[in-house]
Amino acid sequence: MTDSxxxxxxxxxxxxERSRSGAPAVGEAVRDRFSSDxxxxxxxxxxDEEVTSGSRELFFSGLAAGLAITITFMLYAxxxxxxxxxxxxxxxxxxxxxxYIIIGGYQLYTENTLPPVALSLERLASLPTLLRxxxxxxxxxxxxxxxxxxxxxxxxxxxxxxxDAAVKISSSGFELGFWPLFFKxxxxxxxxxxVVWVGFASTDSFTRLAVVYLAFLAIxxxxxxxxxxSFTEVLYLIFAQNLGQTSGAVGLYDGLVGxxxxxxxxxxxxxxVLVTLVNYFQTSEERLEEARFEGMSRRLTVPEWVFGRAAxxxxxxxxxxxxxxxxxxxxxxxxxxxxxxxxxGPIVELAxxxxxxxxxxxxxxxxVVQAPERMSLxxxxxxxxxADVSAEGMANLRSTxxxxxxxxxxxxxxxxxxFEEVFNMARRTRPNSVLMGWGDDQLWNAARAERxxxxxxxxxxxxxxxxNEQELDASRILIPTSGGPDSDLSAEVAQVLADTxxxxxxxxxxxxxxxxxxxxxxxxxxxxxxxGLTDAEFVVDDGGDIEPAIVEAAxxxxxxxxxxxxxxLLSRLVSNSLHLDVIHDVDASVLLTxxxxxxxxxxxxxxxxxxxxxxxxGGVERDPEESRGTHVRDAASDAPSDAETDAGGDDPAGxxxxxxDSAAVVDVPDDGSAGPDLxxxxxxxxxxxxxxxxxxxxxxxxxxxxxxxxGESDEGGDDExxxxxxxxxxxxNR
Numbered sequence: 139m140t141d142s143x144x145x146x147x148x149x150x151x152x153x154x155e156r157s158r159s160g161a162p163a164v165g166e167a168v169r170d171r172f173s174s175d176x177x178x179x180x181x182x183x184x185x186d187e188e189v190t191s192g193s194r195e196l197f198f199s200g201l202a203a204g205l206a207i208t209i210t211f212m213l214y215a216x217x218x219x220x221x222x223x224x225x226x227x228x229x230x231x232x233x234x235x236x237x238y239i240i241i242g243g244y245q246l247y248t249e250n251t252l253p254p255v256a257l258s259l260e261r262l263a264s265l266p267t268l269l270r271x272x273x274x275x276x277x278x279x280x281x282x283x284x285x286x287x288x289x290x291x292x293x294x295x296x297x298x299x300x301x302d303a304a305v306k307i308s309s310s311g312f313e314l315g316f317w318p319l320f321f322k323x324x325x326x327x328x329x330x331x332x333v334v335w336v337g338f339a340s341t342d343s344f345t346r347l348a349v350v351y352l353a354f355l356a357i358x359x360x361x362x363x364x365x366x367x368s369f370t371e372v373l374y375l376i377f378a379q380n381l382g383q384t385s386g387a388v389g390l391y392d393g394l395v396g397x398x399x400x401x402x403x404x405x406x407x408x409x410x411v412l413v414t415l416v417n418y419f420q421t422s423e424e425r426l427e428e429a430r431f432e433g434m435s436r437r438l439t440v441p442e443w444v445f446g447r448a449a450x451x452x453x454x455x456x457x458x459x460x461x462x463x464x465x466x467x468x469x470x471x472x473x474x475x476x477x478x479x480x481x482x483g484p485i486v487e488l489a490x491x492x493x494x495x496x497x498x499x500x501x502x503x504x505x506v507v508q509a510p511e512r513m514s515l516x517x518x519x520x521x522x523x524x525a526d527v528s529a530e531g532m533a534n535l536r537s538t539x540x541x542x543x544x545x546x547x548x549x550x551x552x553x554x555x556x557f558e559e560v561f562n563m564a565r566r567t568r569p570n571s572v573l574m575g576w577g578d579d580q581l582w583n584a585a586r587a588e589r590x591x592x593x594x595x596x597x598x599x600x601x602x603x604x605x606n607e608q609e610l611d612a613s614r615i616l617i618p619t620s621g622g623p624d625s626d627l628s629a630e631v632a633q634v635l636a637d638t639x640x641x642x643x644x645x646x647x648x649x650x651x652x653x654x655x656x657x658x659x660x661x662x663x664x665x666x667x668x669x670g671l672t673d674a675e676f677v678v679d680d681g682g683d684i685e686p687a688i689v690e691a692a693x694x695x696x697x698x699x700x701x702x703x704x705x706x707l708l709s710r711l712v713s714n715s716l717h718l719d720v721i722h723d724v725d726a727s728v729l730l731t732x733x734x735x736x737x738x739x740x741x742x743x744x745x746x747x748x749x750x751x752x753x754x755x756g757g758v759e760r761d762p763e764e765s766r767g768t769h770v771r772d773a774a775s776d777a778p779s780d781a782e783t784d785a786g787g788d789d790p791a792g793x794x795x796x797x798x799d800s801a802a803v804v805d806v807p808d809d810g811s812a813g814p815d816l817x818x819x820x821x822x823x824x825x826x827x828x829x830x831x832x833x834x835x836x837x838x839x840x841x842x843x844x845x846x847x848x849g850e851s852d853e854g855g856d857d858e859x860x861x862x863x864x865x866x867x868x869x870x871n872r
Contacts, residue, residue, distance in 0.1 A: 172339050174421045180338045182260065185253035188245070189263050189271050196245055200275040203244035204282015207366045210235030211374070212290060214358065215304035223303070225359075233354035240337065240350050245275045247366060248330040251409025259418050261438045264446040283370035291377035305384045308371035311363060311397045312388065319363060319397065323404025324412065326362040329353050331409035335417055365402045372397055469498025473569040475506050475560045479531040484610040485575045486535045490542035491612075492573070495634040499544040503535050504563055507552045509832075521832025525550040529836040536843040547840050553831040562831070564599045571601035601627055604730040611696035611727070612639050617674075618646040618688050619665060623733040624701030629669035631699055631731065636671070643674040646691045650682040685723070692724040699729045 172180070188196075213231040221227040239246050254271050257263040290296050296304050311319060333353045340346045357364055372393035378384045438446060472489045476482040486503060493499030505528045513520055528550040539546040553559040564572050612635045619625040635641040645666055649658040658678040666674050679687035692698050 171341065174417070177335065177339045178256065178418070178421045181253050181256050181335070182262070184338070185257040186262070188250075189254050189257060189267055193274055196271065196274040197278040197281075199243075199245040200247070200278020201282040201285075202242065202278075203239045203246045203275075204279040204284075204366060204370075205286055206235040206238040206242070206244060207246075207279070207283055207364075207370055208235070208286025208290065209238065211286070211304070211307075211367055211370050212295065215296060215307055216300055218307065219299040219303040229355060229358040232358045233351045236354040237347065237350055240333075240346070245278065246330075247272065247276045247279050248327055248364060248405045248409055249334050250275055251327060251406055252331045252334045252414050255410055255414045256418060258443070259414070261440075261443045264438060264443050266446065279366045280369050283366050284373050287370050287373035287377060291374055291381060291383075301378065301383050304371075304374060305378055308375040308378075309386070309388075310361075311368060311371070311401070312392075316396075316400045319400040320404040322361065323363045323365065323401040324408030325360065325404075326357050326364050326401075327405035327408025327410075328412040329356055329362070330364070330405070331413035335413060363401045363404070365398060365405045368401045369398050469500060470496030471500040471502055471569045473502045473504055473564055473567065473572045475504045475563070475572070475574045476535070477506055477508075479505060479528070479535055482575065483535060483538050485573060485605055486538050487542075488605065488610060488612070489573045490539040490544050491638045492571070492631065492634050493539075493544045494542040494638060501539040501544050501546050502567065502569060503532060503539070503546065503548045504560075505532060505548070505550045506559055506563075507550060509552050509554050513554075521552040522834065524552050525832070525834035525836075529834075529839050532836070533839075533843060536840065540844065546844065547835070547837065549833060549835045551831050551833050555831075559831055561599070563833075569600055571603060573603045573605065575605045600734065602732045603627075603631065604732075606728040606730075612641050614694065614696045615641050615643045616646060616688070616692050616695040616698045616726070617643065618648070618684065618691075618698070618700055619662075620647065621661075621665065622701060624731050625665075626669065626701075627731040627733050628699040628701045628729075629665075629671060631729065632674075633670050635697075636673070641697075643671055644677055644691065644695065645671065645674045646677045646679065646687060648679045648682065648684045648687045650680070652680045655680050689723045692726050695724075695726045697727045697729060698724055699731060701731050 191199075210232055213234055214229065217231060218228040236246075238244070239249075250272060254263065254268050258265060258268045290304070314322075330353075333350055336349050336353075337346050340349065356362070372388070372390075375384070375386070375388055376390060376393065379386055379388065470493060472493050474482075474486055474489045476485070486501065489501050490499075493501050507524055507528065509521075509524075529548065532548045536546045536548065549563075551559050551563060560572070560574060615632050615635060617625070617628050617632055619628065632641065632643045636643055645662050647658045647662050649655060655678050658680075659676055662676045662678065666672050666676070677691050679691070681687055688698065688700075
């Protein structure tokens with residue numbers, strides 16, 4: 139063989155590997171089973187779909203499973219009677235009800251000790267979500283079993299020897315103590331949860347059927363106990379006593395506490411501990427790696443996991459593949475939630491100023507649309523129509539931001555929960571900061587946060603700036619400060635405005651008594667030098683009362699920037715009370731700033747809220763007990779009701795509803811009809827909390843506007859072929 143004819147090293151290696159055993163070379167063999175990581179991924183996918191099901195679907199699926207269990211009890215008693223209690227023949231049809239359940243895709247409680255628990259272990263669903271799922275499924279199972287017990291007893295299905303056999307089977311559990319029942323039930327829980335794992339590992343239906351039959355046959359053969367079967371047996375025994383078919387005095391309490399509860403605990407712990415935890419820890423750390431993106435966290439935080447109601451990956455702050463590509467490699471990005479594209483220009487302009495101070499600054503304008511509770515967003519048709527109108531309406535805002543030489547992107551979010559969606563969007567897209575406004579024309583002005591517990595369970599995802607705009611003028615800025623991370627953010631904003639708008643900055647520090655004035659001035663000098671505000675004017679107030687000092691110092695100022703040194707902004711907006719009376723006592727615009735804090739759950743639950751306990755320079759912090767509290771909206775007027783807000787009626791101040799963007803609140807007539815553009819199908823949604831948001835990103839419209847120099851363009855028009863050119867890059871339901 140010549141050199142040119144010799145095989146290269148790779149070819150030689152392949153020949154050697156083939157020749158050793160005749161098996162295919164490495165890389166050529168096709169595996170005929172799933173790895174443990176792949177099985178786990180399949181379980182997670184199924185669990186994600188199940189936990190996001192509505193309460194009605196879960197209950198009736200559980201009801202069907204309970205009825206199927208009745209078949210198991212019926213056949214077990216019938217064969218026991220007909221075979222004279224033969225230990226093998228009497229149980230041959232016991233698994234039939236479970237086969238119905240698994241092939242039919244019904245919800246059985248003991249099966250749910252694996253998939254939703256695995257989802258919770260990955261912190262993709264919270265513990266309250268898991269408990270909700272278990273409770274609904276178990277209630278459905280028990281309801282189905284109770285109905286079956288009524289039919290079997292009062293319906294006369296069991297007669298003669300079958301009645302005696304059914305009573306004997308039902309009474310057997312009462313002969314055992316708590317711990318024997320518990321451990322027998324734990325073994326049954328292991329079997330059921332193991333069937334679920336093996337079912338997801340199986341590659342064909344015959345294997346699944348064989349595993350289900352043999353596994354559930356082991357329950358009666360091993361004299362084990364299943365909670366739904368046991369519940370059905372207890373009720374049948376009680377009904378049989380009432381009918382005089384058997385003697386005895388078993389009551390409902392004795393049956394539930396002495397029999398069903400130990401079996402329930404055993405099934406649960408056996409499934410969770412002996413199967414789910416063991417299989418979870420035998421998977422690798424990369425069990426869901428392919429579903430993650432670099433730098434993105436899919437998991438709930440520990441407080442969210444313990445207290446939140448997040449259900450499944452669609453409710454967890456994460457980026458899908460499109461979003462990961464969209465936001466990768468961007469520069470400093472500010473997200474600006476708006477509700478009215480015609481009136482929110484000043485806040486977009488402020489965001490553009492802040493972004494322009496950074497290289498590759500980006501302003502992401504998010505139009506948040508409040509959808510009626512009855513509007514379904516699952517199909518996307520109604521959401522898409524609203525997003526199309528929204529994309530056209532944001533042309534002027536693109537132009538405003540583009541004037542500051544920053545990149546502009548726009549999105550529309552149609553949601554049943556407008557306030558909460560601001561924070562969800564920030565967690566999903568991970569901006570550097572969020573700049574949002576409040577006022578009489580803002581959806582969140584009425585504090586439409588549906589879950590106040592969020593302040594206890596969530597951390598802010600980024601810097602937040604909340605602007606109360608009074609014809610925004612940033613020429614003369616006042617910053618009250620006593621130090622702290624939120625005041626640092628205030629200083630950064632002021633420094634940008636000083637550079638881009640030639641703003642004059644005044645720093646205010648309040649001390650307790652004239653003897654501390656010099657210390658206060660020294661503090662301001664050091665703080666200004668640290669934050670690049672050495673040209674600022676220093677004001678030291680020795681009155682010891684912060685809010686009057688701010689009012690006095692702000693008399694000739696146009697913008698007051700206050701760090702959120704008390705409770706977090708999220709908490710105060712959710713509770714609809716800022717506890718800062720000064721906001722309505724000054725004529726200037728007010729900008730509140732907050733940095734994400736590392737407050738513990740204990741501090742959030744029981745702390746005073748102050749995040750800067752050591753005030754330098756003899757300074758003082760405002761005593762929250764001295765404030766009567768000020769609502770986010772104007773204290774002089776009552777908040778519009780949800781009905782008035784959603785229906786687009788006049789607000790209490792008498793402002794005409796036409797000032798609100800037509801896409802900001804979808805008008806639904808009082809008679810419940812959908813209006814001219816929305817059908818009954820659009821509004822037919824009995825689970826709006828599971829149909830949270832329709833998100834559309836308008837990248838083509840943004841690119842078109844950028845290509846025309848930021849001027850207004852004909853977004854949303856039709857091309858020559860009549861195709862829609864709105865340019866929504868991605869629209870999704872969550």
